[in-house]
Amino acid sequence: MSIDPSSIPNFGGQPEPQPGAGPTGPVIPDQDLVKQLLEQMELKYVVDDEGDLAAPWEQFRTYFMFRGEEEQQVFSVRTFYDRPHALDEKARLLEAVDDWNRRTLWPKVYTHTNDDGTVRLIGEAQMLIGVGVALEHFVSSTVSWVRASIEFDKWLVEQLGLEADAESGDDKPDQEA
Template identity: 60%
Template sequence: MSIDPSSIPSFGMPSGGNQGGGKPAGPPPVIVPDQALVTQLLDQMQLKHVVDEEGDLTAPWEGFRVYFMFRGDHKELFAVRAFYDRPYPLERKGEILDLVDEWNRETLWPKVYTHTHEDGVVRLIGESQMIVGAGVNLDYFVTTTANWTQASVGFEQWMVERLGLQDEIENEEGEDGEPSDEA
């Protein structure tokens, strides 16, 4: 399944400015975001989402999941964390680290790192964070969250391209995008 990051609406575009002709309405309010606001944003983006057993909001894609989490004693830290399901053997960790370093040098978010499981399988995790406990501009929060989500999707596509996995993925799917029975 191919994911088009441009299909996720960008809330960072200017809204057309002042339409009343008078004074600008002023800056958007400063809010302390919560899970209800993020749920509203995901609904506006038309993204499927669920709340997991730990109470974190999760948007699943084929091959990875994006979590929207509030952490800290007073939920003052907001994080968007992507867990990528593709396993890499330990022998390829050096190659994967080189690619992750390239991504981290050339992009702002998500910052991606490896996690090596006890069985020697290497997986990737992407993460972006902001402190929200003292409040944050509503437009900034919405735009940043949407962009972090879009970038998490973009990283998956970037890895597929960099590793030349597109043919392998297409062979695993049938004509209609469903998994092939020929495995």
């Protein structure tokens, strides 16, 4: 199976290309399909020690994971935001992520407190894929989830008055990975 480039949503305000011919029935996405999509989106990626795909940015990493067996298989896009927050900031973080979670569909964001007392944020979106999904739905959802993960980081910086990254290219993958 291959992804028709015209099926990748364009959120830049320009008209979207007309969809091309693609599979007519449901597909069961796999890691190769996600790699192809990331390449078409011009995003760098790595495969970690556990076999998961990850796209690194300057302040976060987005993982593309398949979990479960056959009909119960889930595709998860999980973003780990690397900016550490102090434990005494957790209440403020919770207020911010609760606001984000009420206002948006994805990613749903939650906190994780490390053993050293630092608090980090994690965003997640999931799709049940075990019985198959429309290729166009899979592609548009995955692209939307990646872009929303990027937008969350920008939104959080703005909401909490955090120092912006040294480089202005927050929305570009980290070229050092």
